[in-house]
Amino acid sequence: MLSDGCILCHQGAKLVLFVTGLCDRTCWYCPLSAERKDLDVVFANDRQARTDTDIITEAEAMDALGTGVTGGEPLIVRDRTVSYCRLLKEHFGPDHHIHLYTGRAPTEADLTALQGIVDEIRMHPPHEVWDSIMQTEYPKSARLAREMGFAIGIEVPSLPGIGALRPMLSLLDFFNINELEWGETCADQMRSRGMEPTDDLHNAIEGAAEWAEEITDDPKVHFCSSGFKDSVQLRERLIRIATMTARPFDEITEDGTITYGRIRSDGDLTILLADFDEESYEIQSDGSIECAWWLLDELTTNEDLELSIIERYPNKGMIVEVNPL
Structure with a gap:
C-alpha cells in the first residue's frame, strides 16, 4: 500500500x-x-x-x-x-x-x-x-x-x-x-x-x-x-x-542530467558567436561559452579553442562528466 x-x-x-x-x-x-x-x-x-x-x-x-x-x-x-x-x-x-x-x-x-x-x-x-x-x-x-x-x-x-x-x-x-x-x-x-x-x-x-x-x-x-x-x-x-530549468540549448538525457558544450579560449570569441543562433549559447562570467553540444563538431580543427562536452545534474548541479574534444 x-x-x-x-x-x-x-x-x-x-x-x-x-x-x-x-x-x-x-x-x-x-x-x-x-x-x-x-x-x-x-x-x-x-x-x-x-x-x-x-x-x-x-x-x-x-x-x-x-x-x-x-x-x-x-x-x-x-x-x-x-x-x-x-x-x-x-x-x-x-x-x-x-x-x-x-x-x-x-x-x-x-x-x-x-x-x-x-x-x-x-x-x-x-x-x-x-x-x-x-x-x-x-x-x-x-x-x-x-x-x-x-x-x-x-x-x-x-x-x-x-x-x-x-x-x-x-x-x-x-x-x-x-x-x-x-x-x-x-x-x-x-x-x-x-x-x-x-x-x-x-x-x-x-x-x-x-x-x-x-x-x-x-x-x-x-x-x-x-x-x-x-x-x-x-x-x-x-x-x-531539468524540464523546468534547462536552457534552450541543453539536451536532457534519459537519466535527467543535461548535456551541453563548452568553449574556452585566450582569444576573442565574438567572431565565432556571429555564426551562432542567439538561443544556442550563453556567455559565462569567466568568458567561456556554453552552447549546444553539437555546435562543437565544426570547431574541432581550431587549435586555439578548448572544447568540452559537459554532463551535469540540472539547475547547475554536480558535474557528472567532462569529455574534452
Missing part, C-alpha cells in the same frame, strides 16, 4: 528538505554522509539552503507537488521544522503534500505544532526497540496522530527481526521498508556485523531484501528497493528539475 507521499515520490515530484543533521539517536546503520551527519545544516534536495528563499527557489525549480522533511531528527529543531512546513504550505497552497520523518514517537505537543501543516508522519523506531515495540511510546503516538487527522506510518530499513513490528500494523495507515544500504559513515558497523554490499556496483546489503519478507505479506507493507530509488525515483526527480 502506497501512501500519498510515496506516490508523489515515485513521480519525482517531492522536494527533499533536510532540516538538520543533528539527532538524539545513535543508529549504527544511519546512512548520512559525513557532510551532513551530526551537523546543523539545511539542504533543499542537494543544495545547501541558508534562507527561506533558497528553499522556495529549489522547490519551484522542480515544480514540487510536495515535500519530504527529513534529517537527522527534525523534531530536535521543531520550531524550524514548523516554520519551513508553514512556509511551503503558504507559498504553494494546502494541496502541497508534506510528510515528515522522525525517529521519535511524537508527543501531543509535537503533533499539535505540526497539525495542519504536515499531512503524513513516518516514524522510525530504532532497531533496539523492535522486540518490545508495544511497550514503547510508539503505539500511543500512532493512535493519537490518527485521532488528530494525520496519516501515520512506520518507515524503517530492512533489518533482521523486522517481523517484530507486525503488532503495530493495525495502528498504522502504511508501513514502508527501505532496502538496507551501505554507507560511508556506517561501513565499519556493518562489517562488524558481517554485512557486505551485494556487488561492487550497488549499495544494497546482501540479504536485506530477504529480511523484509518477514512482514511483506501484509497489504499495508511496501518494500522500496535500493535499485528503485536510484533508477526511478531519483531519475524522475532529475527529469522534473
Whole structure:
C-alpha cells in the first residue's frame, strides 16, 4: 500500500528538505554522509539552503507537488521544522503534500505544532526497540496522530527481526521498508556485523531484501528497493528539475542530467558567436561559452579553442562528466 507521499515520490515530484543533521539517536546503520551527519545544516534536495528563499527557489525549480522533511531528527529543531512546513504550505497552497520523518514517537505537543501543516508522519523506531515495540511510546503516538487527522506510518530499513513490528500494523495507515544500504559513515558497523554490499556496483546489503519478507505479506507493507530509488525515483526527480530549468540549448538525457558544450579560449570569441543562433549559447562570467553540444563538431580543427562536452545534474548541479574534444 502506497501512501500519498510515496506516490508523489515515485513521480519525482517531492522536494527533499533536510532540516538538520543533528539527532538524539545513535543508529549504527544511519546512512548520512559525513557532510551532513551530526551537523546543523539545511539542504533543499542537494543544495545547501541558508534562507527561506533558497528553499522556495529549489522547490519551484522542480515544480514540487510536495515535500519530504527529513534529517537527522527534525523534531530536535521543531520550531524550524514548523516554520519551513508553514512556509511551503503558504507559498504553494494546502494541496502541497508534506510528510515528515522522525525517529521519535511524537508527543501531543509535537503533533499539535505540526497539525495542519504536515499531512503524513513516518516514524522510525530504532532497531533496539523492535522486540518490545508495544511497550514503547510508539503505539500511543500512532493512535493519537490518527485521532488528530494525520496519516501515520512506520518507515524503517530492512533489518533482521523486522517481523517484530507486525503488532503495530493495525495502528498504522502504511508501513514502508527501505532496502538496507551501505554507507560511508556506517561501513565499519556493518562489517562488524558481517554485512557486505551485494556487488561492487550497488549499495544494497546482501540479504536485506530477504529480511523484509518477514512482514511483506501484509497489504499495508511496501518494500522500496535500493535499485528503485536510484533508477526511478531519483531519475524522475532529475527529469522534473531539468524540464523546468534547462536552457534552450541543453539536451536532457534519459537519466535527467543535461548535456551541453563548452568553449574556452585566450582569444576573442565574438567572431565565432556571429555564426551562432542567439538561443544556442550563453556567455559565462569567466568568458567561456556554453552552447549546444553539437555546435562543437565544426570547431574541432581550431587549435586555439578548448572544447568540452559537459554532463551535469540540472539547475547547475554536480558535474557528472567532462569529455574534452
